[in-house]
Amino acid sequence: MVLRLFSSIYVVVIAARLVCCMQCDIKSERRVDCFPESYPLSRDECVKRGCCYSPYKGNDDVPWCFFPQNYSYAYILTDLKEVSYGYEGLLKIPNDTVAFPVKTLPVLKLSVFLELEDRVRFKITDVNDNRYQVPLDVPKISTKTRDMTKYSLQFSAINETFNLKIIRTDTNVAVFDTSIAPILYGDQFLQISTHLPSTNIYGLGERHDSLRVDVNWKRIAFWAADRPPKVPETENLYGDHPFYVAVEPDGKSHGVFFLNSNAKEAVLQPTPALTWRSIGGIMDFYVFLGPNPEQVVQQYTAVVGKSFMPPLWSLGYHLCRWGYKTSNNTLGYVERMRKAKIPQDVQWNDIDYMDRKMDFTYDKNNFDTLPNLVDNLHSHGQHYVMIIDPGISDQPDKGSYPPYDDAIEMDVVMKDHTNSKPIRGKVWPGEVIFPDFTNPNIYPYWTKQLQRYHSQVPFDGVWIDMNEVSNFMDGSPENCYQNNTYDYPPYTPRVSGGKLFSRTVCPSSLQYISSNYDVHSLTGLFEMKATSHALKVIRKKRPFVISRSTFPSAGVYGGHWTGDVSSKWSHLKVSVAGILSFNMFGIPMVGADICGFGGSTNEELCIRWTQLGAFYPFSRNHNDIAGSPQAPVDLSEKAQNIIRDALIVRYTLLPYLYTLFYHSHVNGSTVARPLFFEFPSDSNTYSIDTQFMWGSGILISPVLDEGAVTVSAYLPAGYWYGPSGNSSDHEPIHSKGEVIKVSAPIEEIPIHIRGGHVIPCGNYNGATVTNTSNDFILLAVSDDAGKAMGHLYWDDGDSLDTLSNGNYVLLKFTMQNNTLVTSIQEGSKLIASKMRLMLVNLYGVNCVPKSVEANGVSVPFDYGPFEVAVQLPYLAMDEIIIKWTC
Template sequence: MEDGGNSHGFFMLNSNAMDVILQPAPALTWRAIGGILDFYVFLGPDPASVIGQYVDVIGYPAMPIYWALGYHLCRWGYKTSNSTWDVVKSMRNNRIPQDVQWNDIDYMDQFMDFTYDPTKFDTLPEMVKDLHAHDQRYVIILDPGISSTQPEGSYWPYDEGLRRDVFIKDAEGKTLIGKVWPGLTAYPDFSDNATHEWWYDNLQRFHKKVQFDGLWIDMNEPSNFLDGSTNGCPSNSLENPPYTPGVLGGLLRAKTVCATAQQKQSTHYNMHSLYGLMEAKASASAMKRITSKRPFVISRSTFPSQGMYSGHWLGDNRSQWKDLYTSIAGILTFNLLGIPLVGADICGFGEEPQEELCIRWTQLGAFYPFTRNHNAIDMKPQDPTAFSPLARRAMKQALLLRYSLFPVLYTLFHHAHVHGHTVARPLMFEFPKDVRTYGIDKQFLWGKSLLVTPVLDPGVDYVDGYFPEGLWYDYYTGNPMPSKGEEIRLHAPLDKINLHLREGSVIPTQMPNITLWVSSGQPLHLVSALSDDGSATGDLYWDDGETIDAYENDQYSYIIFNVAQNMMTSEVLHSSVEATYITVETASFYGVKQKPSRVLVNSQDAAFTYSTNKMLTVTDLGLNLSHNFTISWM
């Protein structure tokens, strides 16, 4: 960011180990230890344009399948398929929204990929069928390490991998063996197309047993419990370069494979940082072929271009207030990097969460683009049903709020996919001339209109938020809040997250339900936050939620809403079958200065209410979204 609000970006594309050093002067030093050096300069001039130009180089993020934006529940340590299933049923009985159930490595037979434990997880296929019968989805974890110690002929993934020659080799050309959860393992070389085909075949074979809907690819740095391999690594300049960046363990091979390991395209020395990206590419491609729908993949390791193939979670955090706070910077960062489908483990992964922390985290997590509660082994359960009725109610409320905003979020992901926009957005992107926004990491925006101000401290019922100059409206009440560009103290009881609508915006919302499949079919409620001159604009992108390349193949609807001079108009810019069953049922207008004497909908008189806080509401509209309409008042 430059003085005056202009900005530019610099991108060095290089896959080798590196340090980046921050200097006191406005300068950075990159120290890479090899490889190709590609430099890009993005001229902006505003922050959003810098990111748009960057994404234009690395590739636009994929449009997620609709259920990816629902609430996901996971833990390491469910122990059995029945105990996993019990949590799902408990969520349903409490009418708490949940779209996706996950399993960590517990489900596997001796932690081996493409297997499930025949005793503890014997009911897994039935559980998955039950999820599908309730419009819910199932995601499995997969680690790249393939067990290499099973009796010959008993474990197809390894036997077939050897036959097709898909594993990373050591410096001598033999299969490199490391150690991960299943014991001694070989590592697939995802830089080889033959490996992608083998990966697909494994996934397809397993999918016939358990009809999983998405993949969680973990340990893909690639991670190793040993340094290098069972045989160590050679002693040479690749393993011990003249300069080693400040990596874990001070060695390139620390807790990963040897730098001298051989992959199809180059040595691991050059390829290490690309491993997760290449695995994500193989996984997304396989899931497309298996399901014929948009793939859902979440990866731990990432590299530029990752957003084309997967989302990301921020890794193993802890149940601490500071981790709640730092998650905001993490989510904003990955949005800048073209990976908008990102979230942190809600309530924290390690350690025991306090109830208050879990409530506040669920409220913030409801505004992560990707929303998953995930918990470590031997920790107390932390799904919403594990807490007191009061906590359960507060968490349910936060999730229902997220589900009601699904049309907003889905439209934002469309703009990320087509234009390279951010979904969760730093305030400085919308207010680049306001220097006070540059350092804000405790608040963020959804798109340009919704400002989220979460509570990040224990034992308080208020929160201080910065409001850039202009008119803001309390999202829940429509009460106006003008700001000169100042910090304002907000009331924040335990069951509330503060949400404000920026003047000049129109957002479409829906009546929420316990799955997105149900709630996304509900009628729309349009909320307009009028500027001082009475104007506002907004839009809605809609498709069937799962078709691959729906936008590219014209299978979508796109509608813009405009308010000016006491009239809202909708304009259907593009229409397809998907949106025809959606109706607009109600419209609220915040900031209507005088009580109208008449309201007309498509030139017909309509009933309305007008409240003391200057909110006009028109109900029972029954308007078809795929036809232009007008709502006017006088």
């Protein structure tokens, strides 16, 4: 029975208990949902949970049933005490629990780990600590004394409703604050909410949407799914990345990582606030204090793992298509690219190379010359990558298909809920079984299959697809097990298809470490680990793996492409946000299918997409079998010339890009980054996701609109060198933080170099990275004080363990007082002595030089309107001093 007393106060009788005076005077934007399962709902259903009921017209996302300020069934904090790692306590429910949508656990354990001065971790588990936890290897913290000068903790009073605040000390901003709503903790339902200090929130993927997350009741599901992206995106996609970066009102940043691999969702609301829900596992949160966004990502990758060091050839241009139909046609494209002198380092094949679409085979009729194709590529310094799907066909006769026979014999397959037989699905070859990549024996199994295939076709990298795991049916041929709470949980986040087993296997299926219900979204990550391991064993060189499905730490083992994007201008535009988000997720080797995968492109779109794709960290053209051909050589001669020029810019900048990947590998840095990462105090940058930066030194402003021949580019305050106004000629620009209109005819993509940076470049003179000479060029752009700095990392580009073996060099470039110096910061002097500097372009020199000397010897130079080009006698880069006098 419900008696209405005032507009904001109810008296509620529940199970013969009187709960008096609920405080329901809560603004609509501050309501936290108390009944997320369904709408509409009745008042009785709501008040049985002890919650407030008030229908809201005009926005269906605003909760009708929401928590009162004095919720009667909230956990209270007891037994809080200091321990060696920080704090621990108990959370208890003082009253009888209500179904929400499952019975909540009566006693929980709170553990707060004061791990580092800029990192706090807290876990909430049941007191027996026997729930599933994500098997992520986090580096151990050795020190026992914790520095808390950068943050403070505030707990609720003992025997009061539990809340936790993590507060930045110098600004008093709460970076995590659970006081907005009570936590809920049941066997298959977890919920926790936090205030957000601003609406500038980024991450929470995988999304195909704007970079900054909409906080107007945005609901984001996390559950790896085979779903082609849409614009705007409303459904969960291939990967699961429950991590966000938030910019606070004063420009400082922090990050929050929810370490949980079960199906979950995040609901953002205008308060601003965020509510996490998961249907399994535990609450395990990391909070990173930054204070700048680049540091937040570095702190995050210190937990999940820093990115792999890619082979240099993988930074070249890649070409692929589903629908080459024959190996001879595939080679024909390679030869046409060579003839057109368009750079290409890697040729790929999609599933049409396979025999009956079965893994680890090739069609001996249509692709009979595939081994010869790979030999041809290798003879020209090029490389080969092919697709592999996780589904292993069970159609061939016993003994005729080793991948299936070995999987059964080695017992490395996913099982049904009885653990008695393999669970089956249907994908490209028909009915299949699925390897269990969480099983330790998967490593010898997977390596054996790839080794056997490599002996026939000596591939260089592996493209793993369909690993959500994708299924062409819902569940299995035998149907998912009825009347169980794994396939049909009490609460299902708003995942695409409405069911956890939509286009995938039954969550009740069993794997080595747990049920698929727990580890489903880890499939892609564990397959990446097994594939990376196999490539190291087989090739004895750096592995190159590109995966569709990803989870935190995937960047340690490979890269990602953004899936089945469409050949549309809207997908071109939103791809920038996707590339930037995955760099935040610690997966810098990322790109979208250039020119689009689905549908048919047109020449203008393909040109503009290639110009942008030349600055994707992973640069690959790939399209669908049903679409029109879109390789560069399928376009007009004019288009080929434009595309060639764009790719030559990429190849020229490869030393800089390679150095950024080195910094990512060593420090956990981003490679492609949003403008606000470099200019966090400039609020104008917070919404920009149509421009981006390579590292801190290069700004890219691509053309993203049909028919456009200009770009409105925002230049943050500082000195920039690049195009301005109606001309594409480069000149110095002193910006106060302003938008400039830049000429961008179809032949151009606007690029600006930031003052204060030295950009190392290569002397591109061939079709591949391998054929690029060991000669280098420096672009040195001074800041207002005449200073600049930069680095160049270099090694042989393909060997394992070059850093630990010392087979590398890290050069440092410093410019000040009319002097540019190159020096060895780390590594091998022998490697540096074999590198030659042939040209230095100085920008921002405020005088006409009278003379220029290199290592004390006069050298020729040219002075243009805005630059000095210094010709050098190919000096060894171990130590060079260049001076100019005015």
